Amino acid sequence: MTNLFDDSQKKVLHVAPSKSLRPLFEQKLGEGYITADLYRKDVTVKMDITDIQYDDNAFDIIICSHVLEHVFDDKKAIREFYRVLKPGGEAFIMVPITVEKTFEDASVTTPSERLKYLAKKTTCADIEMIS
Template sequence: MNSQPAMLHVAPEPCLRPHFKEHIGESYLTADLLANDVDVNMDITEIQYPDNTFDVIYCSHVLEHVPDDRKAMKEFLRVLNPDGFAVLMVPITAEQTVEDPSVTDPQERLRLFGQEDHVRRYGPDFSERLRGAGFVVDEMTPNRFCSEAEQRASRLPDEDRIYVCRRKH
């Protein structure tokens, strides 16, 4: 077995890629549905890797674009090693999650969900959606990990939430 953790980085942020690659090496895999500068093009609702493949999954500000986010969450759980963890982040911009799959017009999505390619606005109940997929969820604020300067550079205000998800044991 490789001594480095296998990591899946979905829609990889350019500022994070070199750091993860340096520390994780060949076990670092970047994935995106459409981008050309990733290791693999992949739909996160149908991840093409076997069960228990990844020690770490990092997916930030992607699920609000995915029509079947619950299926994607279950796929993350499936490919996560029993002792691994997933860091999942979404913008929390509503009192409660709001979605309407019938809305396909970009301007109506902008009006309802805040961006033309969003399919929902998440609320604090996002953690319950993750639990519903089978995760144990630890909700944290960015200041637990980052200095104020790092938060500003990463555009992570204190009110943002980081959801660290693990399998139930």
């Protein structure tokens, strides 16, 4: 996310925005910073991330931290993120990992294989892992 503030014309979707980061993002990105949440009232738009009401290729960056684990159809939400993300855009999606819910498949042994598996399951062909 180091290039986030390099271009004030970027359009950023921040799902369930953190109260600590929001003021900085609003200051640096201005009108291009869109906050969204299904339940909160202090956001730009009320949004169900499994049915995003924006055109294809609408956002340069999507930030979604600790939300997908609360969504019934997380794969549909990821497909929606992919749809509204511009080609070459970046999605920063963070989810908690616990031993009870960690993906396990003995045939999938490397991070790149896990990424291919996720891409296949969500129909998002050009997912890239940044570590």
